[in-house]
Amino acid sequence: KAGVTQTPRYLIKTRGQQVTLSCSPISGHRSVSWYQQTPGQGLQFLFEYFSETQRNKGNFPGRFSGRQFSNSRSEMNVSTLELGDSALYLCASSLPADEQFFGPGTRLTVL
Amino acid sequence: GENVEQHPSTLSVQEGDSAVIKCTYSDSASNYFPWYKQELGKRPQLIIDIRSNVGEKKDQRIAVTLNKTAKHFSLHITETQPEDSAVYFCAASGGFGNEKLTFGTGTRLTIIP
Numbered sequence: 759k760a761g762v763t764q765t766p767r768y769l770i771k772t773r774g775q776q777v778t779l780s781c782s783p784i785s786g787h788r789s790v791s792w793y794q795q796t797p798g799q800g801l802q803f804l805f806e807y808f809s810e811t812q813r814n815k816g817n818f819p820g821r822f823s824g825r826q827f828s829n830s831r832s833e834m835n836v837s838t839l840e841l842g843d844s845a846l847y848l849c850a851s852s853l854p855a856d857e858q859f860f861g862p863g864t865r866l867t868v869l
Numbered sequence: 870g871e872n873v874e875q876h877p878s879t880l881s882v883q884e885g886d887s888a889v890i891k892c893t894y895s896d897s898a899s900n901y902f903p904w905y906k907q908e909l910g911k912r913p914q915l916i917i918d919i920r921s922n923v924g925e926k927k928d929q930r931i932a933v934t935l936n937k938t939a940k941h942f943s944l945h946i947t948e949t950q951p952e953d954s955a956v957y958f959c960a961a962s963g964g965f966g967n968e969k970l971t972f973g974t975g976t977r978l979t980i981i982p
Contacts, residue, residue, distance in 0.1 A: 789968060801913070801958060801972040814969040848912065855965035857903065860912040 759784060762851050762861035770867045776837040779864045783830050783851030790832040791858060792824060795846040804847075807832055808854075836866075844868045871896040873961050875973025882949055883981050890976045892959035893941040899961040902935060902942050903970070908955045916957075917944070920964075946978075954980045 763782045771777050783790050791814075792804040803816040807826035824834040830851070836843055846865050850858035872895040882888045894902075903918035919926045919933045919942065926933050930949075935942040946953055956977050960970040 791968065791970070793970075793972075800974045801960075801970075803969045803971065806969055814967065816969070850970075852968065855901070855968065857915050857918065858968070858970060860905075860914070862912050 762849060762859050764847075764849055764861040764864050766864060767862065768865050768867075770869065771839050772869050773839055773841060775839050776835065777839060777866060778833055778835045779847055779849075779866075781832045781834075781849035781851075781861055783832070783849075784859055787851035787853055787859075788830050789852045789854065790826055790830065791850045791852075792832070792834050793848045793850065794818075795848055795863070796844075801848075804834065839868045841868050871899055871961055871963075871971040873959060873971050873973045875959050875976060877976060878974065879977045879979070881979045881981055884949055884951060886949055888944075888946045888949055888953070888978055890944045890957055890959070890978070891941060892943070892961075892973050893939075894961040894971075895940065896961070896963070897937075897940065898963050898967075899971075900964045901962045902933070903960050903962075904933060904944050905958045905960065905972075906955045907958065907975075913958060949980045951980050951982055954978060 765780045789808045791806040806814040821837045826832045846863045848863045850860045852858045875892045900921035905913035906916045907913045932945040956975045959973040
């Protein structure tokens with residue numbers, strides 16, 4: 759079974775731009791969660807989607823948004839990028855109340 | 870919301886010795902506690918998890934214990950090997966319908982050959 763995939767793997771943007779990251783979950787997994795990983799803040803929860811509905815949202819500004827499609831694929835968007843948004847963005851998929859499997863991440867650098 | 874504290878932040882042990890990493894959580898509604906290992910440049914990978922209806926779980930050299938009353942859980946690695954060197958994260962979540970993982974700050978484990 760193929761694992762969680764994320765595209766793109768690396769991204770360089772400048773301040774003020776916006777970015778869209780994509781996540782394809784493991785086949786059959788309907789829950790997708792997003793996390794931001796930075797050296798200073800560690801792993802922080804962004805949001806979780808289940809069957810196209812956002813079930814949980816972390817403490818991030820409204821510039822961070824996401825969605826999930828009917829095939830369970832998910833995207834997250836960050837608008838008006840700031841230097842502090844530079845991070846590794848990880849998505850994870852799971853069956854209900856089960857282990858979360860992480861993708862390889864998208865490393866975003868904001869210049 | 871949930872808060873997870875993890876100690877120590879760094880840990881060095883001689884190969885063959887045991888390593889213990891401890892976490893505490895704040896939300897008594899949390900009922901799922903996974904441990905992830907992250908090697909440099911790689912994704913976090915689950916190494917063991919425990920649910921609140923179990924006090925201890927073991928998988929070969931790795932074990933996790935949970936004390937619900939004290940709200941703490943620990944990872945134990947015995948007979949450590951160089952390949953155990955990595956960053957380890959504990960996490961807590963509320964389970965079905967509330968599957969947000971709140972992570973600890975990580976422990977960098979170094980195994981000294």
